[in-house]
Amino acid sequence: MNRLRLPTFGGLGATVGIVFSLLAAFWILMMILLPVSYMADFSFRYDLPPGKIGGPEDVHTLDNYRYLLFGPKGSPETLSILGFEFKANVLHLNVFFKTILAAVLVTIIDFCICYPVTYYMAQKAGGGTARLMAVCLILPFWVNEILRAFAFRILLGTGGVVNTTLMDLGLLSEPIDFIRLDIALYAGLSYAYILLMIFPLYNALESLDRNQIEAARDLGAPTWRIHWRVVMPHAKAGIASGCTMVFMLAVGALAMPQILGGPSNLWFTQVIYDRFNTSLNWPLGAAYAFVLLTTCILFVLLVMRLFRVNLGEIAK
Amino acid sequence: MSADVQLDRVSIRFGDFTAVKNADLLIGAGEFFSFLGPSGCGKTTILRAVSGFQEPTEGRVLIGGRDMAGVGPNKRPTALIFQNLALFPLMKVWENIAFGLEVRGVPKAERRKRADELLELIALSGQGDKLVSELSGGQKQRVAIARALAVKPEVLLLDEPLSALDLKLRQHMRTELRAIQRQVGVTFIYITHDQGEALTMSDRVAVMSHGEIQQVGSGEAIYRDPKTAFVASFVGENNALRGRVAEISGGYARVETEFGPMRGRAGPGLSAGARAILFVRPEALEPREAAENAISAPVLSSEFEGHATHAFLARQEGKPLVVTRSGGAAGAAPPAPGAAFPVAFDAERGVVLPEGEVASE
Ligand SMILES: Nc1ncnc2c1ncn2[C@@H]1O[C@H](COP(=O)(O)OP(=O)(O)OP(=O)(O)O)[C@@H](O)[C@H]1O
Numbered sequence: 001m002n003r004l005r006l007p008t009f010g011g012l013g014a015t016v017g018i019v020f021s022l023l024a025a026f027w028i029l030m031m032i033l034l035p036v037s038y039m040a041d042f043s044f045r046y047d048l049p050p051g052k053i054g055g056p057e058d059v060h061t062l063d064n065y066r067y068l069l070f071g072p073k074g075s076p077e078t079l080s081i082l083g084f085e086f087k088a089n090v091l092h093l094n095v096f097f098k099t100i101l102a103a104v105l106v107t108i109i110d111f112c113i114c115y116p117v118t119y120y121m122a123q124k125a126g127g128g129t130a131r132l133m134a135v136c137l138i139l140p141f142w143v144n145e146i147l148r149a150f151a152f153r154i155l156l157g158t159g160g161v162v163n164t165t166l167m168d169l170g171l172l173s174e175p176i177d178f179i180r181l182d183i184a185l186y187a188g189l190s191y192a193y194i195l196l197m198i199f200p201l202y203n204a205l206e207s208l209d210r211n212q213i214e215a216a217r218d219l220g221a222p223t224w225r226i227h228w229r230v231v232m233p234h235a236k237a238g239i240a241s242g243c244t245m246v247f248m249l250a251v252g253a254l255a256m257p258q259i260l261g262g263p264s265n266l267w268f269t270q271v272i273y274d275r276f277n278t279s280l281n282w283p284l285g286a287a288y289a290f291v292l293l294t295t296c297i298l299f300v301l302l303v304m305r306l307f308r309v310n311l312g313e314i315a316k
Numbered sequence: 317m318s319a320d321v322q323l324d325r326v327s328i329r330f331g332d333f334t335a336v337k338n339a340d341l342l343i344g345a346g347e348f349f350s351f352l353g354p355s356g357c358g359k360t361t362i363l364r365a366v367s368g369f370q371e372p373t374e375g376r377v378l379i380g381g382r383d384m385a386g387v388g389p390n391k392r393p394t395a396l397i398f399q400n401l402a403l404f405p406l407m408k409v410w411e412n413i414a415f416g417l418e419v420r421g422v423p424k425a426e427r428r429k430r431a432d433e434l435l436e437l438i439a440l441s442g443q444g445d446k447l448v449s450e451l452s453g454g455q456k457q458r459v460a461i462a463r464a465l466a467v468k469p470e471v472l473l474l475d476e477p478l479s480a481l482d483l484k485l486r487q488h489m490r491t492e493l494r495a496i497q498r499q500v501g502v503t504f505i506y507i508t509h510d511q512g513e514a515l516t517m518s519d520r521v522a523v524m525s526h527g528e529i530q531q532v533g534s535g536e537a538i539y540r541d542p543k544t545a546f547v548a549s550f551v552g553e554n555n556a557l558r559g560r561v562a563e564i565s566g567g568y569a570r571v572e573t574e575f576g577p578m579r580g581r582a583g584p585g586l587s588a589g590a591r592a593i594l595f596v597r598p599e600a601l602e603p604r605e606a607a608e609n610a611i612s613a614p615v616l617s618s619e620f621e622g623h624a625t626h627a628f629l630a631r632q633e634g635k636p637l638v639v640t641r642s643g644g645a646a647g648a649a650p651p652a653p654g655a656a657f658p659v660a661f662d663a664e665r666g667v668v669l670p671e672g673e674v675a676s677e
């Protein structure tokens with residue numbers, strides 16, 4: 001009986017409901033659909049000087065997409081798979097997949113940190129402690145992202161607090177280059193999106209009846225099995241929603257990779273940013289952005305399929 | 317297999333608050349034992365101490381003679397049925413029942429077989445593939461029992477498992493629980509605040525109030541021979557006549573009450589001159605003239621309830637005096653309201669107990 005209904009608002013009922021629904025539709029149209037479809041159209045056009053826009057040369061093309069796969073015409077770069085040589089845009093494709101992989105890693109790191117913490121907050125800690133923990137988690141986010149990123153640089157740089165402390169303690173003889181090793185980047189990104197993992201997880205875990213956990217324990221289950229069979233299945237939607245948000249935002253991060261990324265490490269968003277801002281090739285930038293968006297959506301849907309979660313559950 | 321359970325001077329405190337005071341009793345192997353008491357008296361806390369979720373502050377819990385200190389709930393030979401059942405909503409019925417076996421590494425085919433056997437025991441054959449949410453209240457109840465029995469516990473602990481059911485189903489499940497207990501022979505420790513449940517099902521009952529065990533005995537003994545004012549007022553209907561003990565002799569005590577001197581069996585801890593309460597059950601009050609233990613008071617109202625008629629007689633203070641006549645008895649109908657109703661009771665059927673806490677209703 002899950003039919004879609006217009007939202008109703010108390011006594012005024014239908015009228016108010018319709019007005020708000022129209023406002024929402026307007027919002028979606030103006031703020032999401034229009035600009036995005038404009039960009040989509042852009043990605044299928046040539047990069048023309050202003051004079052030629054709207055002229056006979058302004059036609060649709062797949063050139064921008066081909067560029068991401070194969071690079072500029074006549075590029076010598078090749079990729080060898082199973083002994084076959086392909087012409088390919090090795091640099092950009094490399095960054096593309098590395099970015100997705102890195103975002104997956106950030107998501108996993110966040111989940112591994114947040115799950116135990118939120119479980120403790122939701123099930124073990126009393127109301128006061130849980131609130132205090134929530135405040136401690138939220139307060140640092142009043143500091144803006146750029147500041148936080150630079151703070152991580154200061155902490156993790158070769159001459160940073162962490163290195164000097166470890167060296168003063170005699171644990172290290174030489175500083176570790178956390179930035180070159182990308183440890184700073186992973187730490188920064190994981191930290192940046194931690195709340196987006198905490199909140200959905202907390203909601204999901206908090207609604208679990210403690211008796212369920214005790215019942216499982218009483219029947220002889222060790223802790224890992226209680227989590228695997230009772231707690232995680234219950235929190236599945238929350239886990240999926242947290243992981244999706246962290247993954248999507250990590251893929252789309254720009255400031256953190258720019259500030260904390262090692263010299264050799266490029267984030268795909270930086271490549272896109274460069275198309276728009278440095279080479280001023282908007283159609284190419286739009287195409288790159290769309291490939292990233294579509295790949296991420298497909299990837300998320302695939303993973304959700306694998307874990308048998310549907311979109312409706314996530315919205316709950 | 318069943319084991320006895322011993323509470324050896326168990327006290328449980330939460331900070332300054334004592335939830336269980338010095339509980340000391342032995343529950344026999346295979347016994348159906350109930351804890352009966354009002355809400356908040358510490359019943360669940362005792363059960364949690366037996367199942368291992370709560371370590372006693374003082375004293376020991378022994379199961380089958382073995383001290384359980386430091387033994388976790390997953391290692392004790394007990395299975396607990398929760399007040400809200402706590403079935404796993406995301407598992408099928410049979411998976412719920414077989415969860416304890418899954419934990420013990422029993423292969424799937426065998427788990428399924430055991431689950432099906434248990435489903436048969438609880439008269440739910442063929443419903444194993446349903447989801448828990450598709451079952452009725454009584455069926456869920458039985459699945460919870462099967463899930464607990466699947467791990468072959470020596471002691472089954474039940475925390476008010478029938479409280480969520482409606483009256484009809486509750487009565488039906490009482491009989492069924494008792495039958496299952498006879499069949500499997502496991503020690504049942506049952507918690508309830510419903511005295512009907514405790515009295516009908518149990519071999520023995522412990523009546524609790526404010527963390528203290530007031531009396532342990534068979535349902536009949538507790539009803540006939542309450543040892544404290546609390547037990548007398550909590551178990552069954554009772555009229556309480558307060559006064560001072562005038563005399564104790566030959567196992568009987570005379571109390572000066574608002575209706576004059578009354579005599580009843582003397583309970584423990586009475587002393588002449590002390591304040592006491594004489595308890596007399598509504599059905600012990602008979603409409604007759606008598607030389608001793610006679611009361612005559614105007615009728616306030618009466619209720620006809622089919623199998624019985626209750627008359628409410630006026631008193632100077634407190635609740636009206638209740639007189640219950642079984643429906644079929646000759647002259648069962650009480651006089652009209654306002655008219656005096658002379659009643660009397662045998663001294664043997666009254667109990668005099670020291671003044672103390674009485675159950676509020
Ligand atoms: N973990 C705890 N911390 C503090 N106090 C507690 C705790 N558990 C129980 N109590 C207190 O101990 C007393 C007894 O609680 P318990 O749950 O045993 O009552 P009960 O007899 O089972 O009541 P009910 O019939 O309502 O279930 C209550 O006053 C309760 O507030």
Ligand SMILES: [Mg+2]
Pocket residue numbers: 359360361399475
């Ligand atoms: Mg309780």
